[in-house]
Amino acid sequence: MDVELTEIVEALCQHAPFNEIADDPSLKDMVKEVEIQYVRTGEWIIERGTLNNTLFFIRSGAVEVLNKNGKLIRRMNEGELFGYGSLLRGGKSSQSMRAIEDSLFYRIPARWFLKLYEESDTFSDFFELDRETRLKAAMNSQTSDVSLMTCPIKSLLRRDPIGIDVGESIRQAAQMMTEHRVSSLLIMENEQLVGIVTDRDLRTRAVAEGLAYDTPIKAIMTKNPTVMDSGDYAAEAVLKMMELNIHHIPIVKDHKTIGVLSTGDIIQKESHGSIYLISDILKQTDVDGLKAISRKMTHTFTQLVVADANTQMIGNAMSHIGTAFVKRLLQLGEEQFGKPPVPYCFIALGSQAREEQTIKTDQDNAIILSNRYDPEKHGQYFEQLSHWVCQGLDQCGYPLCTGDVMASNTLWRQPLSVWKNYFSEWIQEPKAEALLHLSIFFDLRGIYGDKLLANELNKHIRQEAKNNSGFLSYMARNANQRKPPLGFFRQFVLDGEGKQSRTFNLKERGIAPIIDIVRVHALACGSDKLNTIERIADIEAAKLLPDGRAKDLALALEMIGMVRISSQKDQIENGEEPTNHVNPERLSSFEKRHLRDAFHIVSRQQEFIKFRYAGKRS
Amino acid sequence: MPKQLMQFMKTKPETTLPQDWQAMFRDWAKEAPEGPLKRYYEAGTIPMDTPLKDVPMLALDLETTGLDSHTDEIISVGSVPMDHRIIRCNGSGYWMAKPECSLNPESVTIHEITHTELEEAPPLHHIFENILETLSNKVVVVHCVAIERQFLLEAALKIYGFPLYFPVLDTMDIERRYHTKLPWWKQILGKKPSLRLDACRQYYHLPRYKAHHALTDALSSAELLQAQIAYHMDATNDPISKYWL
Numbered sequence: 001m002d003v004e005l006t007e008i009v010e011a012l013c014q015h016a017p018f019n020e021i022a023d024d025p026s027l028k029d030m031v032k033e034v035e036i037q038y039v040r041t042g043e044w045i046i047e048r049g050t051l052n053n054t055l056f057f058i059r060s061g062a063v064e065v066l067n068k069n070g071k072l073i074r075r076m077n078e079g080e081l082f083g084y085g086s087l088l089r090g091g092k093s094s095q096s097m098r099a100i101e102d103s104l105f106y107r108i109p110a111r112w113f114l115k116l117y118e119e120s121d122t123f124s125d126f127f128e129l130d131r132e133t134r135l136k137a138a139m140n141s142q143t144s145d146v147s148l149m150t151c152p153i154k155s156l157l158r159r160d161p162i163g164i165d166v167g168e169s170i171r172q173a174a175q176m177m178t179e180h181r182v183s184s185l186l187i188m189e190n191e192q193l194v195g196i197v198t199d200r201d202l203r204t205r206a207v208a209e210g211l212a213y214d215t216p217i218k219a220i221m222t223k224n225p226t227v228m229d230s231g232d233y234a235a236e237a238v239l240k241m242m243e244l245n246i247h248h249i250p251i252v253k254d255h256k257t258i259g260v261l262s263t264g265d266i267i268q269k270e271s272h273g274s275i276y277l278i279s280d281i282l283k284q285t286d287v288d289g290l291k292a293i294s295r296k297m298t299h300t301f302t303q304l305v306v307a308d309a310n311t312q313m314i315g316n317a318m319s320h321i322g323t324a325f326v327k328r329l330l331q332l333g334e335e336q337f338g339k340p341p342v343p344y345c346f347i348a349l350g351s352q353a354r355e356e357q358t359i360k361t362d363q364d365n366a367i368i369l370s371n372r373y374d375p376e377k378h379g380q381y382f383e384q385l386s387h388w389v390c391q392g393l394d395q396c397g398y399p400l401c402t403g404d405v406m407a408s409n410t411l412w413r414q415p416l417s418v419w420k421n422y423f424s425e426w427i428q429e430p431k432a433e434a435l436l437h438l439s440i441f442f443d444l445r446g447i448y449g450d451k452l453l454a455n456e457l458n459k460h461i462r463q464e465a466k467n468n469s470g471f472l473s474y475m476a477r478n479a480n481q482r483k484p485p486l487g488f489f490r491q492f493v494l495d496g497e498g499k500q501s502r503t504f505n506l507k508e509r510g511i512a513p514i515i516d517i518v519r520v521h522a523l524a525c526g527s528d529k530l531n532t533i534e535r536i537a538d539i540e541a542a543k544l545l546p547d548g549r550a551k552d553l554a555l556a557l558e559m560i561g562m563v564r565i566s567s568q569k570d571q572i573e574n575g576e577e578p579t580n581h582v583n584p585e586r587l588s589s590f591e592k593r594h595l596r597d598a599f600h601i602v603s604r605q606q607e608f609i610k611f612r613y614a615g616k617r618s
Numbered sequence: 619m620p621k622q623l624m625q626f627m628k629t630k631p632e633t634t635l636p637q638d639w640q641a642m643f644r645d646w647a648k649e650a651p652e653g654p655l656k657r658y659y660e661a662g663t664i665p666m667d668t669p670l671k672d673v674p675m676l677a678l679d680l681e682t683t684g685l686d687s688h689t690d691e692i693i694s695v696g697s698v699p700m701d702h703r704i705i706r707c708n709g710s711g712y713w714m715a716k717p718e719c720s721l722n723p724e725s726v727t728i729h730e731i732t733h734t735e736l737e738e739a740p741p742l743h744h745i746f747e748n749i750l751e752t753l754s755n756k757v758v759v760v761h762c763v764a765i766e767r768q769f770l771l772e773a774a775l776k777i778y779g780f781p782l783y784f785p786v787l788d789t790m791d792i793e794r795r796y797h798t799k800l801p802w803w804k805q806i807l808g809k810k811p812s813l814r815l816d817a818c819r820q821y822y823h824l825p826r827y828k829a830h831h832a833l834t835d836a837l838s839s840a841e842l843l844q845a846q847i848a849y850h851m852d853a854t855n856d857p858i859s860k861y862w863l
Contacts, residue, residue: 038822
């Protein structure tokens with residue numbers, strides 16, 4: 001007699017992890033031993049401290065999980081599983097489960113659960129108790145092998161390097177480039193790389209300048225060009241090219257030049273408009289031109305997302321693009337209002353400073369003026385210049401900051417000495433209002449002008465923070481203000497207090513809390529980095545956190561960040577305005593599950609800094 | 619034909635009085651011809667004062683060629699053992715039986731059982747002993763007692779020359795009882811609630827199943843009974859006689 005409980009098999013196989021092992025013949029045998037149980041709303045299914053020998057599958061209804069203090073941990077609905085924690089430990093349940101709706105459960109006996117757990121990796125991976133490991137595995141499975149992120153530069157090199165001795169003439173160089181059909185030539189001296197010449201150099205530095213053809217190539221080469229290692233990722237090369245606005249990078253291996261990577265090579269690999277976008281920005285001669293380019297930005301953004309770029313790379317690209325707009329606007333401003341009367345540095349704040357910008361963010365910026373600044377004499381110039389830039393940015397899709405944290409605000413356009421006083425005051429006597437400023441101002445990067453001014457201010461900030469330990473505890477408390485959600489329940493976002501809402505802000509509730517946590521640790525270990533991932537590397541090196549915990553933060557950030565950018569991409573494609581709000585209905589169960597893990601990491605690390613930097617109120 | 623039993627069935631009162639199935643089984647065990655059916659009655663059934671929580675049950679569903687127990691035949695049987703709290707797939711049973719008359723094309727589309735499958739199945743009398751063993755000592759759970767009990771009674775008469783009759787918890791009957799407990803004005807004004815299996819399940823937020831597979835339908839009524847017990851009954855104090863038919 002063949003008894004087929006198709007109804008049960010089908011129900012199980014609609015959900016992970018059973019869908020992964022639907023072909024496993026033992027699944028049918030397992031189902032024969034399933035028990036079914038109906039439980040009314042409000043009844044306990046597992047009580048804490050009792051022995052559990054069953055894996056519960058929610059066929060219909062919903063369940064709430066409470067910890068030992070009766071605090072809500074999560075809510076589950078159709079298709080979810082519980083009870084496996086105690087099965088894996090072979091012991092008593094550490095949590096309580098209660099039906100919050102009339103529910104029907106399929107009860108899978110412990111021995112079947114353990115058998116599948118033992119025999120199937122896909123099955124056991126699902127129950128991996130360590131959230132961090134689970135998140136990591138999930139992130140790995142998401143990256144495709146062909147993306148720029150995982151592809152080393154050497155795989156993109158198409159030919160051996162073409163070089164010429166430094167003593168040869170421009171004509172010989174041009175002939176050689178024609179012969180080999182290359183757009184760049186390495187300049188060698190005693191087998192050492194000393195320079196590079198490109199098509200563009202021949203055009204602008206030789207022909208346009210009317211140099212004689214027998215002029216040594218040395219005269220027009222770019223000396224000591226930036227090189228990269230053949231093992232570096234292509235993505236890093238892209239960032240370097242964007243940062244320096246160059247199109248060719250010599251690639252070395254064991255100190256030997258083995259080729260040249262050009263933008264063409266990368267475009268071969270993937271269409272990658274962002275490099276050209278930056279060159280285009282820097283070529284524009286008026287605001288209208290810049291405005292026209294800014295309309296292409298959403299396209300560049302979606303292209304990057306489609307190309308599987310990670311959030312770090314997208315943040316970097318968007319920030320470099322943003323910086324290019326600022327640069328070009330300031331150059332145009334200086335053409336219009338004249339050379340600056342005293343040195344100044346235009347600084348980016350917040351996400352742009354951290355090189356973590358996404359699509360369409362408000363502008364947050366300021367100006368540090370030289371201490372020689374005299375408001376009487378120079379005030380008008382900088383007022384004009386800063387208004388020009390901020391208005392220009394507004395037109396290019398970077399809306400004015402609602403909090404008025406912009407260079408056009410006199411408060412935030414001050415000489416270095418005043419800036420130093422600002423920070424000393426904020427750090428020595430932190431007040432609630434000061435803290436609001438700090439989270440923006442603490443991430444500060446000079447992007448145009450005399451960057452030494454920005455560097456000096458950053459040094460001052462780190463020094464002050466180091467000398468005022470009470471300040472860190474303020475920052476730690478500040479980093480605890482925005483709590484991540486507990487997880488999801490059906491189409492709702494679930495909060496710790498059991499509150500449910502339709503949407504939530506991924507930036508406010510997920511990304512910002514991580515950035516805040518990392519900033520506190522970064523200040524504590526004296527890191528001079530601004531980028532969150534780079535800060536995490538410093539924190540890890542300083543051994544400020546238990547092993548692996550720093551990396552967990554990076555994982556959580558990447559997970560939440562990925563969801564944000566892919567949801568923004570979807571919004572753009574649907575013709576909507578990209579926002580930081582996410583509706584759980586639009587999330588896949590994969591995303592929900594791993595977001596919950598990421599949130600869990602964030603709240604645990606929030607708890608940690610509270611106690612790690614617990615200090616007296618100064 | 620045992621007169622007492624036929625008499626009992628004819629005069630069965632409309633309102634259900636507590637019935638002593640144990641005593642009735644004792645009588646029929648004496649009258650039944652030697653064989654599987656006699657053994658079935660001899661195995662007996664539980665005392666009428668057994669509390670619900672101690673009642674061994676078996677959810678049962680038949681698929682038939684039609685609705686008339688005189689002319690139509692059983693083509694499949696599904697069963698799942700259970701108690702007031704747990705349904706055990708482990709003891710579930712499923713049989714197909716080849717009908718003696720040819721199959722009505724209409725009913726084929728309802729049951730999703732093909733002619734080929736039935737052609738290969740044994741005739742009902744070959745598997746009836748197995749079915750009796752499965753039913754033994756259990757209170758049968760069905761949705762709508764009239765169909766299942768009547769078809770099995772006729773089948774046993776045909777095979778053994780003696781009827782099969784057993785205690786039943788009818789989820790439709792139970793549902794009717796609790797629906798008629800509504801206040802009179804609701805009974806008059808309200809839409810008459812459907813007592814179909816699928817509709818009853820929805821009252822208790824049970825999931826939708828594909829109907830018309832004997833085993834799935836048996837599971838369906840098993841789950842429905844659990845929900846009804848959870849909602850309306852006192853498994854510790856209510857005796858089985860309050861509910862069985």
